[in-house]
Amino acid sequence: MTVRHLVSIDDLSLAEIRELFALADRFASDLRGHADLCRGMISASLFYEPSTRTRLSFESAMLRLGGGVLTAADMRSTSASKGESLADTVRVVSGGYSDVIVLRHPSEGAARLASMYSSVPVINAGDGSHEHPTQTLCDLYNLWVERGRIEGIEVVLAGDLRYSRTIHSFAYALARFGANVICVPTPGFELPDYVVQRLREEFGVEPQRADASRLGDIAARSDAVYLTPQKPHQLSLFTHARGLTVERVDAVYMTRPQTERHPDGGRNLGDYVRLGKHQLAAESLRDAVVMHPLPRRDEISAEIDDDPRSIYFKQASRGVPIRMAILSVLTGSVKLETTSRVPESRLHRTALGDNPCPNPTCISRTEARHVHPAYKLASRAPLRAHCGYCSHELQFTLVGCTTSRRVYGRDSLEIRKIRPDHLSFFADAAVAQTAGFEPGGAGDGRSADEQ
């Protein structure tokens, strides 16, 4: 039986996510009544970064399901401090020590790598600034409970959209559900290009400038952007927006500056977006719920904690039932009825060539000795691809075929004939030549693979 992991929010279909909500509702109505579901099972928390809510809610969830937990809350107390790799640690911890691994790590793509070495399900509890799918399930569940639906609602994402992994997973999921997203970044902390590309290419949304004057002060310093659904059936879900003017908002999702990931260590936060009584008085926010994955710093003032619209502590408490749902499904204790699965975007391995991933904090660079570069194809002509670990767009000028050992320019029609698993990426001709590849020229019309 293949092991099912939760590395990206895309690993779950929308139907499965809805089933998880129903399951979480069942658990929420009686948190103490399900202690038989995971009896005898053990979850291992491997946390290479600090955490309060994610680790404790996962551990609480496993204990409430009747299982046990092993916890490495501070990896400096483990052999990681002796230089042990993530890959080796995961091989050991999945080998009889535990039935599921919950992993948080500072390198983007760490959970993907762990899933390749683990014999038990790996749950991504945050990988660098990349993704945080279980926080997104918690956030979606909150929207579903509070608003009754996700389709067609208006959600403002505010703050550090560049480095917040919660934002990235949430934006992908909201796009898939057909929610309308208004980005209100602190200037300098806009969504990264690779996230925008993915929203465009995989989820059919197009970023467009929005008139956010009705959002008042929270949007005053930033160029608000609408992530507009381009698919016709989704356009009909544009309920509250007139043109690209933000009229009424269902939820504002604030994030703290992710200073630990800022290249300057968080010294320059500019004019960071803030939400207090004054900002919440904007007419367009009259019915909005205020969300935050927490921890907050001062981007949400304590003066609005008692406002009925502020749900961030309720949001955190719902982390327990939703994580009970995730654990019970991934350990196989509960079977979902839905058989529809998201067609898994195939990951292709690159056999040779440089590592074309430009992201210095990608696990393919930080743990290079255990990582085989892997990628997802974005387009064939010109050839564009994204790192299979951190999702950044790969940088290369030449593409080679590992069977014919020829290289071509990335616009060459020849490369359309090469099987994705036989593609290799090179920074320039010298690197390709050193790897034993010859220039392919215009080709003879036959696929390198056919020869």
Ligand code: NCD
């Ligand atoms: C978030 C995280 O770790 O990314 N926290 C959480 O899991 N609730 C958000 C953050 O740290 O800002």
